[in-house]
Amino acid sequence: MLVDYLPSSFLYRAALLPVVFFVPLILFLCFLFSLASLKAHSEHVHVPSELPWVGKRRELLGSIRANWRGLVKSVPLYLEGYGKYSKADLIHVVPTWQRGPQIILPPSMAPWLAQMPDQVLHAKNCTFYNCQFKHTVGHPEITSNDMIDLLIKRELTRTTGTMNVELLEEIELSMASLFGADGQWKKVGVYDCAGKIVGRVANRVFVGKELCSNMEYVLSGSQFANAVGVSAIILHFFPKFMRPAVSWFATIPNRRCAGVALKYLKPLIKQRIADMRSKEADPTYPWEEPNDFITWMVRESFKRNTEDETSVYSLAYRIVVLNFGAISTTTITVTNALLDIWSSPPSQNVIAILREEAQRVFAEHKGEWTKAAIAKLVRLDSAVRESSRISAIGGVSLARRTKTDVTLPNGLVVKKDNCIGVSMDGIHFDEEYYPKAREYDAFRFSRPREEATLEEKSRPNEDLVTTSAHYLPFSHGIHACPGRFFAANNVKMILAHILINYEIQPFAPRPPNVTFGDMSVVPTGAEMLIRRRVKA
Numbered sequence: 001m002l003v004d005y006l007p008s009s010f011l012y013r014a015a016l017l018p019v020v021f022f023v024p025l026i027l028f029l030c031f032l033f034s035l036a037s038l039k040a041h042s043e044h045v046h047v048p049s050e051l052p053w054v055g056k057r058r059e060l061l062g063s064i065r066a067n068w069r070g071l072v073k074s075v076p077l078y079l080e081g082y083g084k085y086s087k088a089d090l091i092h093v094v095p096t097w098q099r100g101p102q103i104i105l106p107p108s109m110a111p112w113l114a115q116m117p118d119q120v121l122h123a124k125n126c127t128f129y130n131c132q133f134k135h136t137v138g139h140p141e142i143t144s145n146d147m148i149d150l151l152i153k154r155e156l157t158r159t160t161g162t163m164n165v166e167l168l169e170e171i172e173l174s175m176a177s178l179f180g181a182d183g184q185w186k187k188v189g190v191y192d193c194a195g196k197i198v199g200r201v202a203n204r205v206f207v208g209k210e211l212c213s214n215m216e217y218v219l220s221g222s223q224f225a226n227a228v229g230v231s232a233i234i235l236h237f238f239p240k241f242m243r244p245a246v247s248w249f250a251t252i253p254n255r256r257c258a259g260v261a262l263k264y265l266k267p268l269i270k271q272r273i274a275d276m277r278s279k280e281a282d283p284t285y286p287w288e289e290p291n292d293f294i295t296w297m298v299r300e301s302f303k304r305n306t307e308d309e310t311s312v313y314s315l316a317y318r319i320v321v322l323n324f325g326a327i328s329t330t331t332i333t334v335t336n337a338l339l340d341i342w343s344s345p346p347s348q349n350v351i352a353i354l355r356e357e358a359q360r361v362f363a364e365h366k367g368e369w370t371k372a373a374i375a376k377l378v379r380l381d382s383a384v385r386e387s388s389r390i391s392a393i394g395g396v397s398l399a400r401r402t403k404t405d406v407t408l409p410n411g412l413v414v415k416k417d418n419c420i421g422v423s424m425d426g427i428h429f430d431e432e433y434y435p436k437a438r439e440y441d442a443f444r445f446s447r448p449r450e451e452a453t454l455e456e457k458s459r460p461n462e463d464l465v466t467t468s469a470h471y472l473p474f475s476h477g478i479h480a481c482p483g484r485f486f487a488a489n490n491v492k493m494i495l496a497h498i499l500i501n502y503e504i505q506p507f508a509p510r511p512p513n514v515t516f517g518d519m520s521v522v523p524t525g526a527e528m529l530i531r532r533r534v535k536a
Contacts, residue, residue, distance in 0.1 A: 040064040043100040046418055051103065053093045054081035063095075069098035074518040075425060078104075078395040082426025091412065094395075094423075094534025098236045099130050104422045109431075110411050110422050110469035113398050116420050121400035123479040128418060129401060132232040135247035135486045136254055137324070141308040142317055147300060147416045155296040159205070160486045161371025163291070164493065167201050169368055170212060171497050174200045174218045175499060179502060185531045190511075194334040194494075195222045199327045201490050206293040206326075207268065217264045221323030222331065224257035229322060233517075258320050259506045264314035268532045272298050275310070293322065329393070334494055335522045336391040336513075337384045340440050341495075342528070343510035345455040350442045351499070351506075354380050356495040369493050377492050378463075380499075382446035384491055385464045386395045389428050390440050395518035397424035397472035433470045464488045498530075505529035 040063035044056075055077045056066035070077060077094050085092035086106040094102045104353060113121070124144070128134065138195050143392060174197045180186050199221055204269040211217055231250040235243050272294055278285045289295055301310045317425070321415035344350040357379045365373040399421040403470045406414045414420065415434070429437045445462045462468075465484045467476040481487075512528035 005068070009415045020309075022131040024124050028454065031470050037061060039237075040067045042239065043067075044095075046415055047093055047103065048412060048414060051091055051093050052085065053095065054078075054084070056093075063077065066095040067097045070095035071517050073515075074287075074395055075515050077519075078423045078425045078518065079429065079471045080119055082423045082430070085425055086423055091094075091318070091408065091410065094518075096518050097162070098233060099396070099399075102518075103409070103414060103418055104396070104423050107422060107469060107536040110398060110427075110476070112409050113400065113420065113422065114469065114475075114479075116400065116408050117478075118403070120403060120406055121420065122403050123400055123475070125401040125403070126399040126421075128185045129419075130232070130399075131228060132235045135235055135243055136228045136231045136251055137321060138251075138254075139308075139314075139317055144322060145308065147297065147304075148318055148322055149482060151293065151296050151300060153420070156205070156293065156483065158487050160489050161374060163205060164369040164371070164374070164489070166204055166209070167490065167493060168497070169467065170201045170204045171197065171494055173213070173342055175497065175502070176184055179193055179530050179534050181435075182533050183534050187527050187529055189524075190338055190526045190528050191331065194338065195219075195327065195331040197322070197494055198332055198490065200333060201325050201494065202330065202486075203247060203323070204292075205486070205504055206322060207265070207389050208292045210289050211268060214264060216331075217261060220257050220260035221320070221327050221519055224254060224320060225324045225328035227251070227257050227326075240248070258317070261320050261323070262313070262316050265304045265319050266312050269294060269315050270312045271300065272362070273491040276302075280532075286366060295321070315497065326483060329492060332393060333388060333487065333491050334382065335497060335526075336499075337387040337491065338504070338528070339507060339510050339522075339526065340391060341442060343385055344440065344442055346506070348442070354383060354442070354495075355499045356396070358499045362496070362500060368433075369496070371489075377496060379443055379446045380492055380495060382444060382465050384488075384495065385441040385462070385471075386440060386442055386444050388464070389434070389471060390438075390506055391513055391520065391522075392424055392428060392473050394519055395423065395425045395520075396421040397427075397475055398422050398477070413455075427472065428468055430470075501533055503528055503533050 012359055015241045024160055027074065043062045044066075053066065055069040055073075056062055066335065074094070074096055079365060081092045082093050084481065086104065089106045089108055091106065091109075092104050096102055097503055098508060118124075129438070131137070134140055137143055139465055175184065177194050178196060196215065198220040200212050200215075203221075204220060206212070207217075231247070234250040235247060238246050275285075275287045276289065276295070276298055276325075278289055279289065294315075297315055301315060304310055323338050336350070341350060341354065357377060361373050364376075396419075399419060402414055402418045404416055408414060427433065431437050449461055462471070465474070465488050467474050467480045467484075469476060474484045507526075507528070511523040513520045
């Protein structure tokens with residue numbers, strides 16, 4: 001036999017190969033399991049012992065097994081807890097892998113939670129922890145600074161609707177390049193195209209006309225957002241003391257994507273500062289100030305004096321962070337709306353009704369999407385709001401992290417560094433608030449407005465940007481998303497332009513969203529057939 005002629009040393013080394021390979025692998029897996037078990041146990045001990053859990057049982061390694069259930073079946077856990085405890089006005093706990101144990105309050109306590117000040121319950125701390133911003137985005141002095149929020153509330157919201165001519169130009173150009181203009185059916189990725197359109201439109205306001213059409217720059221924003229999400233998930237597998245070391249490797253893609261964006265942003269901002277200083281010193285300086293986020297930000301930086309508020313790098317990185325927040329969530333909203341609207345039953349004539357409204361309003365306003373015209377798209381607004389309700393991003397809303405020991409409305413004391421929120425899935429699928437809650441009803445919110453009496457018409461409308469304790473995609477209360485007005489304006493313009501100018505083959509059935517942890521992730525691989533409409 002051949003083996004008789006092989007040297008004994010070779011056979012010995014061959015016999016050792018499985019040992020050399022598998023033993024380190026087994027030891028490494030045991031190490032990871034030990035870390036995950038330690039992490040789960042340290043998280044769970046902070047939760048008040050008197051609260052009932054959903055998904056955690058009296059069993060060996062109960063904490064880590066509960067966290068695992070929170071990773072692979074969180075949606076059923078949230079719905080189970082809502083039906084068993086929230087509907088009975090009781091507080092309970094749902095385990096998650098990424099966010100740790102979530103203390104879930106019943107809907108009756110949502111108004112209290114929404115109005116609690118940051119000194120007690122901090123909304124940003126919860127987001128920063130979930131996304132591990134300290135490691136995944138870096139620069140805590142930038143992410144925790146007030147400049148971006150201030151400019152969104154003071155400048156971006158005020159400007160929303162006044163630059164729609166410019167935004168429509170970007171919508172037309174981006175769709176022509178993505179979908180073609182020859183009237184031929186084209187298969188494209190829904191999420192991919194939505195991201196490119198949203199990124200280009202948003203950056204027309206953020207950085208101006210020239211850079212917003214640079215797709216390497218635009219895509220760096222969505223790629224940065226995806227990289228932050230992936231690296232945050234990786235870091236949550238490790239206890240806190242290991243995250244600084246692990247993050248150096250986990251955030252390599254983050255740094256690469258940010259570097260691409262900074263390559264374009266830093267020269268632009270440096271030149272903007274120089275031009276604004278020159279114009280300030282000499283009003284005859286031959287330069288006209290652009291009306292965009294960079295201008296607002298540089299002007300605000302002139303009022304400040306710290307390095308992290310005035311340096312070119314810090315200002316440029318703020319635009320990177322701004323894109324992270326703006327592009328990813330709006331892309332998800334557009335993707336879900338496209339999938340939900342174009343998978344509606346043909347008998348409901350949803351697409352025809354929305355197209356008629358878009359064409360009529362556009363004609364009434366002489367082919368211009370003014371702020372008033374966008375406000376008249378009540379049926380499209382309803383269709384998007386309903387999509388956001390039924391295809392919302394996560395299982396928890398009004399998420400807050402306790403900054404001190406907090407006494408809840410029922411007298412229960414929750415210690416510092418716990419996560420508190422309400423079950424968004426439970427509320428959004430509650431028949432008490434939404435009859436036939438699991439059905440996508442495109443005109444659920446516009447129907448009451450159109451059928452209302454004169455007295456009822458004077459009441460506040462439930463439109464896309466209106467938050468409440470029962471509608472939570474934008475959160476609610478003092479920390480409701482400040483950028484929702486800009487996002488809603490862009491979403492409706494994008495969808496209205498598609499309705500008027502393009503045809504999409506209906507989805508049958510709708511490509512389902514994917515549950516990962518306590519998030520509902522859009523099907524990024526879903527494709528659609530689209531073509532330019534031939535107008536009579």
